[in-house]
Amino acid sequence: MLKVNSINVSYGKVEVIKQVSFEVNQGEVVVIIGANGAGKTTIMKTVTGLLKPTQGEISFEGNNTTRIAAEKIVKLGIAMCPEGRQVFPQHTVYDNLVLGGYLIRKDKNAFQKNLDYMYSLFPILKERSKQFAGTLSGGEQQMLAIARAMMSNPKLLLLDEPSAGLAPIYVKGIFDMIKKLADQGTTILLVEQMANMALKLANRAYVLETGCIALEGSATDIMNDPKVVESYLGSKKY
């Protein structure tokens, strides 16, 4: 579905992504694990067209997306939930979801269907629909941010560190939410520092170290890799 082939990405003269290749197949949950600064967000922004690689190619369902504009990539069916749950705090939960559904809002039936679907999967959002997003807990805001990305009915959902900055009790809730979406057949690319929980959820995994893919394999193999255990799982209690 998504194929990333040997991309390099730079900020000015500084190359932060080097020869990175990975793929996501339909129905899979794929996780890219990496420490702070490894280049996870840069990869996500490149897949969504916000950054352009200096080398390499990206394709989505056979379309070469390497040089096309971010808006067009959204229309092809890739939605991103960005790092730091950027909900609109002065807007209601409902209005945030409306904004996420802008691609389909002209089709009232499709919009209502998606809204009902999100409300049925995550009833707390329905309960809070008239509340300002800024009054939600951190965990609820993250849930809203993910549901908002889902409102465009994407073929591929990108999640950039959904657990970042959340208390452990909320982290579990967010991973439960992602599992629910995956069980419903959503194809997901997740990047995380929270390796343990992400690996439990994923089919396949890549380990990103200072801009390079250091390891790849099934989530089970990566979880049991001694290097991964030592560097990413040892001290993490989640």
Ligand SMILES: Nc1ncnc2c1ncn2[C@@H]1O[C@H](COP(=O)(O)OP(=O)(O)O)[C@@H](O)[C@H]1O
């Ligand atoms: N806008 C930017 N300008 C220059 N360097 C950046 C910018 N954004 C990120 N970087 C650098 O690129 C590297 C990868 O960053 P990032 O993709 O945000 O990592 P991660 O998401 O894994 O924490 C880091 O060294 C970071 O300092």
Ligand SMILES: [Mg+2]
């Ligand atoms: Mg990041």
